[in-house]
Amino acid sequence: MSNPVFSNSAVFGEPRRGAGGATTAPGGPGQYGQAGQFGAQAADAASLQNMYNAPSASPVDTKRLTYTDVIMKTAGLFALLVVTAAVSWSLVDAMPALWIGGMIVGLVLGLVNAFKKNPSPLLITLYAAAQGLFLGGISAFFETQYGGIVAQAVLATLSVFAAALGLFSSGKVRVTPKFTRFLLVGMVGYLVFSLVNVVLTWTGVLDGWGLRSGWMGIAIGIFAVILATMSLMVDFDSIKRGVEQGVPAKFAWSAAFGLMVTLIWLYLEILRLLAIFRE
Structure with missing residues (x-):
């Protein structure tokens, strides 16, 4: 049979x-x-002809990752981030601990989401909300010190994002193993420098921006922005490979989370660089 x-x-x-x-x-x-x-x-x-005439299964039909999935998830998370940032901004004087709590919760959730094998939409959404509280409070602080700096930082972040996406899409910049190794070495060096600078300022050895003061601080800030931009291109390349390899659609959450982490880092670096320029 x-x-x-x-x-x-x-x-x-x-x-x-x-x-x-x-x-x-x-x-x-x-x-x-x-x-x-x-x-x-x-x-x-007739049955065979109907089968041949039927449209091919799309990535949506087969539950595979698509660029649309990534765009929609990313847009939704950033919309939530903007809303919670506006709330934190408006309450920064009445509830100054709100943005500090957002920073701590965002850091913890960022680490949890980064090491999870399967994405958790709930944890990623909570991460976006917490980071919004943090960014709203710290942005309000910088805006009080340097009027108009937040609008400049947002515009610069969007411009860098658009430029990075354009260069990657055009093929003028390719993510090669050499590109990735340089980024890795640069990020490790920058992390070590940042930790040393934090220790020196917190212990009172240096004041103000510490080692980031003056032209050295400007040079370090530009270097950090370059690293964040390179990291964006690596993110784009990872998403491209995921779509081409047909990974499950649920990983659109991971892609959106990765883009959020890099863009938040880029915004903070630009915000700090502009503040050093103002000094």
Whole structure:
């Protein structure tokens, strides 16, 4: 006996034996060589033609990752971030601890989401909300010190994002192993420098921006912005490979989370660089 799936199929079904050993085609009455045969053949031909004419399964039909998924998830998360940032901005004087709590919660959730094998939409959404509280409070602080700086930082961040996307899409900048190694070495060096600078300022050895003061601070800030821009291009390349390889659609949340982390870092670096320029 053949596979029942094929046996019961109008296309692959086996002929049935009728009375006297005559063969009856599936899907229609009559004996082989008579009208039933031609009716069955016509039905089978029509079924095959319908299958051939049917559109190919799209990534949406097969639940694979698409660029649309990534765009929609990213836009939704950033919309939430903007809303919570506006709330934190308006309450920065009445509830100064709100943005500090957002910073701590955002850091914890960022680490949790970064090491999860499967994305959690809830945790990623909470991360976006917490980061919004943090960015709203710290942006309000910088705006009080340097009027108009937040609008400049937002515009610069969007401009850098658009430029990075344009360069990557055009193929003028490619993410090669050498590109990735340079980014990795640069980020490790920048992390070490930042930790040393934090220790020196917190212990009172240096004041103000610490090692970031003056032209050295400007040079370090520009270098950090370059690193964040390179990181954006690596993000674009990762998303591109994910779409081409047909990874599950649920990983659109991971892609959106990764873009958020890099863009938040880029915004903070630009905000700090502009403040050093103002000094």
